[in-house]
Amino acid sequence: MLKTSKPFEKLVIASHNKGKLKEIAALVTPFGIEVVSAGDLGVPEPEETEVTFIGNALLKARASCLATGLPALADDSGLEVMALDRAPGIYSARWAGPDRDFYAAMAEIERQLQAKGATDRSARFVCALALVYPDGREEAFEGEVVGEVVATPRGSNGFGYDPIFVAKGHTETFGELDPAVKHAMSHRADAFAKFVAAVLS
Structure with missing residues (x-):
C-alpha cells in the first residue's frame, strides 16, 4: 500500500543524461511526483571524484539539492566486466569520452577482452540511487542485474x-529487448524497488 501522503511533491533528477532521465521519470511519475532535471534548472554536473557508485550518486544528489533547495535523486550506474577487473565500472561514462561515443567504448571492452584472451564474459550492470533532502537527510540504494557481454x-x-549486455536467462541484449521488459528487470529497476520500499511505500 502506498503512503497516503507523499514525502515530497517535486523531485530534482540530478542528471544530464537524457536516457537516464527518461527511465527515472517513468519510474517516479506514477507516484504523482513532479520531476525536473538538474540540466533544465541550469545545475552543472559536479566532477565525479568518489570511488564507488553510491559515493558518486550522493555527490551528484547533494550538488543538485544544494543548488535548488529541492529533494534530489541521483543515479550513478555502470557496467562491470569481471575479466577486466570490473572495468569500466564507475568510469563507464568516461570510457565513452566527451562525445558520449558508447560504440567506441563497447569496442574498447571487446579489444581488451581479446587482448587478454579472456573466455569469461560475465558482467553486471550496477545502479546506485541516492536521495538527498534539503534538511540534510540522505538515503542510498544499490541494484544490479547480472549477465554477460557479447562481442x-x-x-x-x-x-x-x-547493445552488448545480455541478462542471465535471456538471449537478447538490453538493446534488443522491449524497453518495458528491460525496465522491469534492470539494475535501475532493482535499485528503484528498494527506493520505493523505503521512501514511497
Whole structure:
C-alpha cells in the first residue's frame, strides 16, 4: 500500500543524461511526483571524484539539492566486466569520452577482452540511487542485474552499453529487448524497488 501522503511533491533528477532521465521519470511519475532535471534548472554536473557508485550518486544528489533547495535523486550506474577487473565500472561514462561515443567504448571492452584472451564474459550492470533532502537527510540504494557481454553490439533500444549486455536467462541484449521488459528487470529497476520500499511505500 502506498503512503497516503507523499514525502515530497517535486523531485530534482540530478542528471544530464537524457536516457537516464527518461527511465527515472517513468519510474517516479506514477507516484504523482513532479520531476525536473538538474540540466533544465541550469545545475552543472559536479566532477565525479568518489570511488564507488553510491559515493558518486550522493555527490551528484547533494550538488543538485544544494543548488535548488529541492529533494534530489541521483543515479550513478555502470557496467562491470569481471575479466577486466570490473572495468569500466564507475568510469563507464568516461570510457565513452566527451562525445558520449558508447560504440567506441563497447569496442574498447571487446579489444581488451581479446587482448587478454579472456573466455569469461560475465558482467553486471550496477545502479546506485541516492536521495538527498534539503534538511540534510540522505538515503542510498544499490541494484544490479547480472549477465554477460557479447562481442558485437545488437539492437538500438536503450542507451549506453545496452547493445552488448545480455541478462542471465535471456538471449537478447538490453538493446534488443522491449524497453518495458528491460525496465522491469534492470539494475535501475532493482535499485528503484528498494527506493520505493523505503521512501514511497
